[in-house]
Amino acid sequence: MLIQDNLHLSRSASDGQGGHEFLYRVNRYGISAKSRPQEELSQIHWEVEVIKYQKTDAVKFEICHDTELAAKTLIFHNDSSLNEFLEKSFNYFKELGLLEDMA
Amino acid sequence: MSLDTVKPAPGYLEHLPVEYQDLVKHGQYGKKKKVSDMGKFKELIEEHPMCAGCAMTLFIRLVFLALPKPEHTIFVGTAGCGRLAISQGNVPFIYGNYGDTNAVASGLKRGLELRFPEQKKDVIVMCGDGGLVDIGFQGLMHSWFRHEKFSTFMLDNEIYGNTGGQESGMTAQGLVAKMSPRGKVDEKMDMLGLAKVAKLDYIARIVPTNPARVVRTARRAILIAREFGSTYVQAYTSCNIEYSIPTPDVMQDAFDKEKKEYGFEEHFSDRAKAYIDDLEKKDKAAAKAAKK
Amino acid sequence: MSPETAEAKQNSTSKHANVPGKPEGWVPAGDLQEVISLEEMQKLPKETIFMTGSEAARESIRRANVDMAIAYPITPQSETMQQAGYLFDEGYIKDYYRAEEEIGTMSAISGASRAGVRSLTATSGPGLMRGMEALASWPGARVPIVMLNMCRVINTPLAIQPDNAEISFLLNTGMLVLHAENQQDFFDWPLVAFMVSEEVDVTLPCTVSVDGFFVTHARGNVAMCDKKYKIPPRDGWRNAVPSMDNENPPARISRDAPIQKSNFISYHMHASWQQEVFSAVQRSAKYFDKYLGGLIEVVNPGADEMIIASGAAVSQAREAVRQEEEKGNKVGLIKVKTIRPFPTAQVIAAAKHAKVILVPEFNQTGWLHKEVCTTLYGHTQAVIYNGPRVYGGMTMPTELILDWLKDIREKDKSRNHF
Numbered sequence: 001m002l003i004q005d006n007l008h009l010s011r012s013a014s015d016g017q018g019g020h021e022f023l024y025r026v027n028r029y030g031i032s033a034k035s036r037p038q039e040e041l042s043q044i045h046w047e048v049e050v051i052k053y054q055k056t057d058a059v060k061f062e063i064c065h066d067t068e069l070a071a072k073t074l075i076f077h078n079d080s081s082l083n084e085f086l087e088k089s090f091n092y093f094k095e096l097g098l099l100e101d102m103a
Numbered sequence: 104m105s106l107d108t109v110k111p112a113p114g115y116l117e118h119l120p121v122e123y124q125d126l127v128k129h130g131q132y133g134k135k136k137k138v139s140d141m142g143k144f145k146e147l148i149e150e151h152p153m154c155a156g157c158a159m160t161l162f163i164r165l166v167f168l169a170l171p172k173p174e175h176t177i178f179v180g181t182a183g184c185g186r187l188a189i190s191q192g193n194v195p196f197i198y199g200n201y202g203d204t205n206a207v208a209s210g211l212k213r214g215l216e217l218r219f220p221e222q223k224k225d226v227i228v229m230c231g232d233g234g235l236v237d238i239g240f241q242g243l244m245h246s247w248f249r250h251e252k253f254s255t256f257m258l259d260n261e262i263y264g265n266t267g268g269q270e271s272g273m274t275a276q277g278l279v280a281k282m283s284p285r286g287k288v289d290e291k292m293d294m295l296g297l298a299k300v301a302k303l304d305y306i307a308r309i310v311p312t313n314p315a316r317v318v319r320t321a322r323r324a325i326l327i328a329r330e331f332g333s334t335y336v337q338a339y340t341s342c343n344i345e346y347s348i349p350t351p352d353v354m355q356d357a358f359d360k361e362k363k364e365y366g367f368e369e370h371f372s373d374r375a376k377a378y379i380d381d382l383e384k385k386d387k388a389a390a391k392a393a394k395k
Numbered sequence: 396m397s398p399e400t401a402e403a404k405q406n407s408t409s410k411h412a413n414v415p416g417k418p419e420g421w422v423p424a425g426d427l428q429e430v431i432s433l434e435e436m437q438k439l440p441k442e443t444i445f446m447t448g449s450e451a452a453r454e455s456i457r458r459a460n461v462d463m464a465i466a467y468p469i470t471p472q473s474e475t476m477q478q479a480g481y482l483f484d485e486g487y488i489k490d491y492y493r494a495e496e497e498i499g500t501m502s503a504i505s506g507a508s509r510a511g512v513r514s515l516t517a518t519s520g521p522g523l524m525r526g527m528e529a530l531a532s533w534p535g536a537r538v539p540i541v542m543l544n545m546c547r548v549i550n551t552p553l554a555i556q557p558d559n560a561e562i563s564f565l566l567n568t569g570m571l572v573l574h575a576e577n578q579q580d581f582f583d584w585p586l587v588a589f590m591v592s593e594e595v596d597v598t599l600p601c602t603v604s605v606d607g608f609f610v611t612h613a614r615g616n617v618a619m620c621d622k623k624y625k626i627p628p629r630d631g632w633r634n635a636v637p638s639m640d641n642e643n644p645p646a647r648i649s650r651d652a653p654i655q656k657s658n659f660i661s662y663h664m665h666a667s668w669q670q671e672v673f674s675a676v677q678r679s680a681k682y683f684d685k686y687l688g689g690l691i692e693v694v695n696p697g698a699d700e701m702i703i704a705s706g707a708a709v710s711q712a713r714e715a716v717r718q719e720e721e722k723g724n725k726v727g728l729i730k731v732k733t734i735r736p737f738p739t740a741q742v743i744a745a746a747k748h749a750k751v752i753l754v755p756e757f758n759q760t761g762w763l764h765k766e767v768c769t770t771l772y773g774h775t776q777a778v779i780y781n782g783p784r785v786y787g788g789m790t791m792p793t794e795l796i797l798d799w800l801k802d803i804r805e806k807d808k809s810r811n812h813f
Contacts, residue, residue, distance in 0.1 A: 001445050010616075011717070012577075012710035016785075016792035018557075018609035020616075037613035039555075041447055041474060044614060058721035079445065105641050177639055179506075195645040197509065199502065199536075200528050206494070206502035207509075210465060213490050214510025215640060217462050218631055224641065242502065245495035 202238030423486020511631025534569030556788020
């Protein structure tokens with residue numbers, strides 16, 4: 001089970017390829033974690049992107065590969081390792097928010 | 104419980120049809136009937152729509168006589184002549200889709216064992232050669248290899264009697280039948296051989312020429328299946344219509360067939376043999392004691 | 396029933412005294428569970444676990460007090476039924492075997508159900524089609540089997556992808572047909588299916604269909620109660636027709652099958668038997684209504700644009716509704732939970748006001764679209780659009796539904812309709 005803090009939206013993956021997407025948000029940044037169907041159940045994993053939300057109320061965002069967290073799509077094979085990453089990200093985003101506010 | 108369902112409520116019996124009264128008063132429930140008793144008690148099956156002189160009917164009547172516990176027996180059948188008679192017996196009968204008998208019986212028997220662990224219920228598959236070796240072959244084989252605890256009786260008339268005389272897997276090689284216009288190409292399927300490969304606990308081949316032997320064989324098949332696993336009885340039950348056997352000659356045909364190629368055969372597993380020997384010894388001793 | 400019954404005796408004796416392969420004194424896990432009604436179970440505190448649909452089905456079976464499970468492996472069903480095998484090993488299911496193929500499976504499970512025990516099977520697309528003769532005969536035999544159906548492509552070219560065309564073949568069998576949306580439904584609904592199908596005025600088989608892979612092989616949130624609870628067992632004495640146990644006189648239907656005679660009485664008997672089966676389908680509605688909280692779910696009632704969907708298409712439609720809401724558009728959604736009985740009155744009440752109706756589906760034939768058209772004919776002025784649909788394992792992105800809505804609003808004639 002993933003951390004529920006900062007969970008902005010959970011939805012059926014909108015690309016229609018099945019699976020579920022969890023969207024987290026801290027300030028303008030966030031994490032998209034998708035779990036998709038796999039022919040072999042043991043291959044089910046998390047596809048994770050660092051994302052940056054647009055300045056609108058709607059859930060619109062861009063994939064963001066410019067942070068220190070990740071320069072590419074990340075793969076996690078279990079919930080606990082993803083939760084660790086989420087905790088780390090939330091702290092990072094908070095600091096990033098402070099820095100951006102100062103700028 | 105089951106015998107109670109046969110018995111009407113007190114004071115009600117006299118208002119039932121005489122046939123039903125006979126079944127209650129003079130039926131085979133709770134008693135062991137012999138062939139020599141036939142005509143002196145109310146059989147489980149009497150009226151039926153089978154053709155005059157049908158050997159299959161004789162065989163079916165004898166198997167009903169052999170039932171060790173008709174009040175705890177369920178027949179499973181399929182399309183074919185046999186079900187016309189079996190369904191008239193005073194024993195529940197499941198008439199399923201063509202060729203589904205041994206699969207239905209597998210689920211039924213296991214279900215009954217779960218629900219009534221203290222009360223053995225006999226499940227008996229009885230149907231024709233086509234239903235078992237052609238359309239029902241897969242289900243038959245798998246029930247055998249799983250050693251499901253029910254007996255399978257094949258009414259082998261060596262043809263599709265009910266649909267009007269088409270060749271079946273059990274038709275003899277060379278026979279010209281409907282759908283084998285040049286004579287049947289392949290040999291009669293060796294179901295006894297397959298039963299041996301599946302290591303059934305009891306296998307028998309029989310022609311209903313000796314009624315007492317039919318009853319004994321059927322009883323063995325049912326009791327061994329109840330105790331250990333699958334049993335198989337293959338009975339030659341000629342179709343006098345499709346083979347144009349005059350009614351008075353049906354039994355002669357049976358004797359000829361038996362002599363020529365359908366001799367009585369019986370195969371036991373070791374455990375089944377020991378069980379039946381013991382059981383029949385006890386039965387004999389009990390009968391002797393009863394005479395005294 | 397009277398305490399003298401053989402069944403009553405069973406309860407006073409040890410049921411599993413010596414089970415092969417298990418140590419002496421082994422107690423089946425199912426015997427340690429506490430029986431509670433499904434209503435009570437639904438009210439219990441729940442833990443939410445992110446799990447696959449196959450795992451959700453397993454957890455449902457664990458709590459379903461199943462006596463007998465028989466199945467033949469087929470992708471994507473096998474994940475569930477091999478798990479059922481482990482449940483059997485633990486003692487949550489009393490008997491279990493891998494059958495020879497689906498005609499054998501569907502016939503054997505009907506034998507088990509006729510014996511009066513709770514019976515479960517499962518299959519997928521091609522397996523369903525193979526077992527079709529057998530399962531089309533279940534409703535007439537009045538066997539309350541629950542069949543999980545993990546939908547899969549049935550046409551050539553062969554594929555294992557989700558496509559629910561097979562559900563259309565079940566619609567006129569007399570079976571109860573549910574179409575689950577997600578993992579949560581696939582946990583909740585099999586339990587409901589057992590309770591409803593075994594109601595004495597129903598006594599019918601029920602399939603819980605789900606779109607394969609998208610649900611079975613993907614994870615979703617499932618809230619469930621503790622595994623120490625199970626629903627009440629099947630009462631084999633309580634059926635529309637007696638069990639084939641030779642404890643009761645059997646129904647005449649199995650003794651004097653109408654096929655044995657060709658006359659007016661036999662035709663009449665067969666016709667009335669069918670009428671009774673389809674009446675029983677209707678009678679099941681009140682129970683489904685109780686356990687499912689309605690035969691349909693409506694999001695944004697009263698919207699001019701309504702989406703009517705079942706199964707995984709509902710999830711995509713939900714997201715489309717959400718995204719339209721972000722744009723300030725109110726789009727409605729009707730989730731059809733029970734395909735049989737079809738919630739005719741409920742769909743009419745929820746959709747008659749609409750101006751536009753979309754029916755997104757994961758199949759080429761559009762069986763739900765046909766149901767919707769038939770249901771709403773004469774009751775609405777809405778234009779019922781014939782789609783959007785994907786099939787053969789194709790995906791349905793939310794954009795597909797959004798595009799259809801956009802085109803319709805812009806009066807683009809490329810979207811056909813009836």
